Amino acid sequence: MRTLVFLGLLAGFGFGQGPQATLPNLVPQVVSPPDFPPELAELEGLHDAGRYREVYEKALARKDAWGYVLASYAATNYARYQASDKERQDWFRRAADAAREAVKLAPGQKGTPSLNASVEAKAYFALGQALGRYVQYAGLFTQALLVNQIRSAFSKAIELAPDFPDPKIGMALWHAEGVARNICLIFGCRRDQVQVFLNAAEAQRSNSKRVILGYVDGGYANLLINDLKEAERGLTTALSLTPKTAEDYYEQERAKGLMEELKRRKGGSR
Structure with a gap:
């Protein structure tokens, strides 16, 4: 009985969605300070302009840690701001999957953007961000596991990059x-x-x-x-x-x- 009460309280846990809105015609350019190293500037500029699906596909194709971080960012934002209701769960899952790949590869990859957060710190942040949205779609028992994973991901990112x-x-x-x-x-x-x-x-x-x-x-x-x-x-x-x-x-x-x-x-x- 106690477990059922806990799961009922947990239902709906999640960081919320952003609204869909009409955007102005934004020129793709990197807004300062950059989130990613210079070699990803073109993709980051597209991301800043809201071309999230395009960025997801291109960043994923890089198959390196920074690419997976950017793919996770793009998938999260696509799910939050541009996806239909029926698409959101799948795109938050994609965001979490890309972040997990980044976490795996991060220790072996160099490159630090201007705010001095390593790729590993960004990977853990991306994971916490994605799971924080995906958790609301998970089954109740899975939610209980994810809540701790979200906290651990953010805590690790803070440990790795205290100024981020x-x-x-x-x-x-x-x-x-x-x-x-x-x-x-x-x-x-x-x-x-x-x-x-x-x-x-x-x-x-x-x-x-x-x-x-x-x-x-x-x-x-x-x-x-x-x-x-x-x-x-x-x-x-x-x-x-x-x-x-x-x-x-x-x-x-x-x-x-x-x-x-x-x-x-x-x-x-x-």
């Missing part, structure tokens, strides 16, 4: 989702750690091009733990910034939706 803010956002989401699902006694999540990781990431924001995503995810994480003041600050900041990548445009649409949810909650709390 993106996995810290992932850890904040992990704690927030656990608090919202009331599963912290089982998995060790903590409400206070949400803000700890978000603050650490914000202090390093210039080390990542994913600034808008960071603020939107921060707003979402704070909504999950009902910290409405911090949620509003993050979402307002996200909407005040100038979008540069396709992801930025999609995330600002997501921020608008979360703002509506925030207003609803604030109205209901009066």
